[in-house]
Amino acid sequence: MDSSGPGTIALPRDLATAPIAPTVLVVEDDPSLRTLLMRLLREEGFQPLSAGHGAEMARVLETNAVDLILLDVMLPGSNGFDLCRMVRRESDVPIVMLSARQDETDRLIGLELGADDYIGKPFSKKELIARIRAILRRTQAGSQSSQPRGHQRMTFSGWSLDPGRRELLSPDGAFVDLSGAEFDLLLAFVSSPQRVIGRERLLEMSRARFSDASDRSIDVLVSRLRRKLAVVGQAEPLLRTVRGVGYIFTAAVERR
Amino acid sequence: MKPLRLWPQRLVGQVTLVLMLAVALEFIGSSILFEHSRLYPDLENQTKRVAEQLVTADALLEDTPATERTARATVMSTRATQLGWSVLPSLVDGGRDTENDFREEFLEAEPGLQGRELRLRADIDHAVPRDTHLKAALKLRDGSWMTLNTRIHVAPWAVLLSGVGSAFTLGLGVIIAATLVLRNLSRPLRALAEAADKVGQGAHVSIAESGAGDLKLVAKAFNAMQDRIAGLLNTRTEALAAVGHDLRTPLARLRLRAGFVKDADAREALEADVDEMTAMLDSLLAYLGGQEDPEPQRRTDLAAIAMTLVDNATDAERPATYTGLEHLPVLGRPVSLKRAISNIVDNALHYGGDAALSLTREGDTAVLAVEDNGPGIPASEMAHVLQPFHRLDSARTRNTAGLGLGLTIVQQILHREGGVLVLKNRQQGGLRVELRLPAL
Numbered sequence: 001m002d003s004s005g006p007g008t009i010a011l012p013r014d015l016a017t018a019p020i021a022p023t024v025l026v027v028e029d030d031p032s033l034r035t036l037l038m039r040l041l042r043e044e045g046f047q048p049l050s051a052g053h054g055a056e057m058a059r060v061l062e063t064n065a066v067d068l069i070l071l072d073v074m075l076p077g078s079n080g081f082d083l084c085r086m087v088r089r090e091s092d093v094p095i096v097m098l099s100a101r102q103d104e105t106d107r108l109i110g111l112e113l114g115a116d117d118y119i120g121k122p123f124s125k126k127e128l129i130a131r132i133r134a135i136l137r138r139t140q141a142g143s144q145s146s147q148p149r150g151h152q153r154m155t156f157s158g159w160s161l162d163p164g165r166r167e168l169l170s171p172d173g174a175f176v177d178l179s180g181a182e183f184d185l186l187l188a189f190v191s192s193p194q195r196v197i198g199r200e201r202l203l204e205m206s207r208a209r210f211s212d213a214s215d216r217s218i219d220v221l222v223s224r225l226r227r228k229l230a231v232v233g234q235a236e237p238l239l240r241t242v243r244g245v246g247y248i249f250t251a252a253v254e255r256r
Numbered sequence: 257m258k259p260l261r262l263w264p265q266r267l268v269g270q271v272t273l274v275l276m277l278a279v280a281l282e283f284i285g286s287s288i289l290f291e292h293s294r295l296y297p298d299l300e301n302q303t304k305r306v307a308e309q310l311v312t313a314d315a316l317l318e319d320t321p322a323t324e325r326t327a328r329a330t331v332m333s334t335r336a337t338q339l340g341w342s343v344l345p346s347l348v349d350g351g352r353d354t355e356n357d358f359r360e361e362f363l364e365a366e367p368g369l370q371g372r373e374l375r376l377r378a379d380i381d382h383a384v385p386r387d388t389h390l391k392a393a394l395k396l397r398d399g400s401w402m403t404l405n406t407r408i409h410v411a412p413w414a415v416l417l418s419g420v421g422s423a424f425t426l427g428l429g430v431i432i433a434a435t436l437v438l439r440n441l442s443r444p445l446r447a448l449a450e451a452a453d454k455v456g457q458g459a460h461v462s463i464a465e466s467g468a469g470d471l472k473l474v475a476k477a478f479n480a481m482q483d484r485i486a487g488l489l490n491t492r493t494e495a496l497a498a499v500g501h502d503l504r505t506p507l508a509r510l511r512l513r514a515g516f517v518k519d520a521d522a523r524e525a526l527e528a529d530v531d532e533m534t535a536m537l538d539s540l541l542a543y544l545g546g547q548e549d550p551e552p553q554r555r556t557d558l559a560a561i562a563m564t565l566v567d568n569a570t571d572a573e574r575p576a577t578y579t580g581l582e583h584l585p586v587l588g589r590p591v592s593l594k595r596a597i598s599n600i601v602d603n604a605l606h607y608g609g610d611a612a613l614s615l616t617r618e619g620d621t622a623v624l625a626v627e628d629n630g631p632g633i634p635a636s637e638m639a640h641v642l643q644p645f646h647r648l649d650s651a652r653t654r655n656t657a658g659l660g661l662g663l664t665i666v667q668q669i670l671h672r673e674g675g676v677l678v679l680k681n682r683q684q685g686g687l688r689v690e691l692r693l694p695a696l
Contacts, residue, residue: 032509039516124527126515175590224563227582
């Protein structure tokens, strides 16, 4: 994380009210879409920059400190994947890939190459802003708590969580489908294992806050997660309720 | 130098050759059989009788003084057999196969003739009936000769039987042989017919370019045609898919622009329209790209997918429920499976008003059932609902979203994962859709 963002601030704060607006670089070859994205980002309190192709992107990155890159996959010349790889060689700046292709392989390639998220076109304004905020918050929280970046696989009581591919595998190796909010919530738990986490903090850490969530919706999400994580004969539930406070993730987490 | 090829290259040549060979075989065969037809029992008996007469006459004449022998011989003659006696031989042996055959039979019937000088001459009367004029001269002990002149009569029915019988057996043999050969020749044709049938069902079958020259050409042309058709289809699919992908950018613009519309009702309507177009585009691309989906198969928890979809529906305030197993791994492509289940759940919510999902295991089969309380599917429509772009009439008048690809895609996906799609109208009303997949 570079020092221009609010990463130096001791406590996580709402980014929209941060003293310096985060800079977002839009790399998109379609001029109208680029203009629209810039306008939207400006309205949402970001400081947008734009580039139409790879060379332009490199120029912008040389002269500006950027907090996040919105990168289209289909670009003239070197495509988004190439650019993603190129950026990752030099910096950890968060990258969100935008793609017209909906298939899973593209998403996985993007995430494997080190992109932080992948959004299929067409996306709504709300969805885009929510994802950008979630990623900025996640990376800043990461730089703060010295949580290593990158895509380490995490394991707990046989389960395996891959934050890069956003995948959860059960103890018998089966892929377990999680909704976006469920995944973020689980990631929050696994990032702070065996510690009591309050509902407020969970709300902050999971994307649920952007889908008109309330305290109750955290409880709903936790119960859904419990059901998906249930294993026959498990002595202790992985997610235990701490009355009046929040939840604790009981298992030890190993990073690989 | 080209090697000399006796086997004709073209089908007409091969069939002609087989027919010619069959006719020649029949011809040669019947000639041989006809020669042998004289060995029919009737002939054998007659030959034995002649041999017997010969031996009897020989014994009598030996005991008769030379002067009386001619008279005695005349006395012994019958209408069919004339006997005579002479000092000098009046007959020259024919020496042909026919005579030798008779001699052998004589010796076999009457071993007493062994070592005796016997001259034979057999003349076949070629007029019908095919009687044989047989002349025999036997040297007596004193060196004089006894002659026997008889006619071996062949009954007309025997001629007929031998002719027809031999023709029949031979004809049958030849027909069988020719059939076998022609069957062999037509194998490439049958392969072609089978391949054409399979190609009609959408499979790519390359057939072996073997057999007769022109059949080889047909096979080659057929394979080339298949490649061209596949090429054409691919080009079209790719073009459609490219358009589909390209449409996403203007749709993305549209969706973002919708966000700037101040009028909330207009904005929501706009967003709904974009969502509908996106859904259509997704289903079209899923249908077109169904076979080439690069997603790998993996161990996947079917229960988790079903739960996620039910939870999503519940969040959107739609009446969906989930009961059954908490985990059930299958081998499949998670994104495809999710799309399939999602299509079924969407249909149930849309047409039935609710969706009750239940996941059970029946032996080696994972059964995910989605039940609704809607009107079900009329029996007459059951067969058509799986066809692409087909929509129930009521669905069209309801002005529903989609292209009529939902169930087709589900079917496609299940087929690829080795599963089956079952549609049933429930007795208490509503539809029950079962997705049956091999469980792990």
